[in-house]
Amino acid sequence: MYKVSSSKGLRSKVINFIKENIKFDTVYAHCDIPCGIYDPSGAQMAAKTVLTMVTQINTIKDTDDYKNNKESIEIQNSITRRIIVKEEHAEKVKKEILILWTDYFKESDLNIVPDLHALIWNTCKLASLSKQTVNIENANELTESVSKVSEAFNKVKEVRARA
């Protein structure tokens, strides 16, 4: 594949003229915050990962190995790795949920899901709480809350498809 530079000179003027004045069909280099493709599955996967990490950390904490040898570098390594993944995925939940909130849902969708704002706010708060704690209950609540966002998403999608 060749790349034609449009940095300077007459050639760049011609190229810019073409780009600005001729209508082309569009091909999408689809990024995360684009033009019509949204999916709550990323947030759901991330929330499940948080729950799995919290569960694993608590399992390690209950082992005799941990109780007898808390300062072992292997134990610390195992726990740290899970904390890092938990942290990253809790952040991902927030990012994905906020993308849906700001880009997918519209004001008119409040007629379909009246408590949408509270649901999003609560989900993001739970994601933050899951970063701060290693509490299975919090992680479970996060997973459930993300599922509710997913249900809201599907409900809105269905109504839009019928319209």
Place this chain on the structure above:
Amino acid sequence: MVFIKLLKVQGNSMYPTITEGSIVFISFIKYLYLCPKIGDIVVIKTDKVDDIILIKRISNIKKNEYYVLGDNLNDSFDSRKFGYIKKHDILGKVLFVI
């Protein structure tokens, strides 16, 4: 039949190779007689993604199925989300970009 088509790129999933607003020249005949290969930048249309044409790079090939990724891995909607695609989903090859 149109052999070459110009399309305007929207989105940044192919950054830094292709930036938003670039025009790409697509060959629609290349894959009639050649097989797509790893590294090719292609335009695709798959029923896994409704109604739009995507531009991605082939990153893996498995039994006539193709795994496509954006060059901007941090911000790309690609096979990591919709899985492998079929050869008939590949519409053409990007020849060059302006």
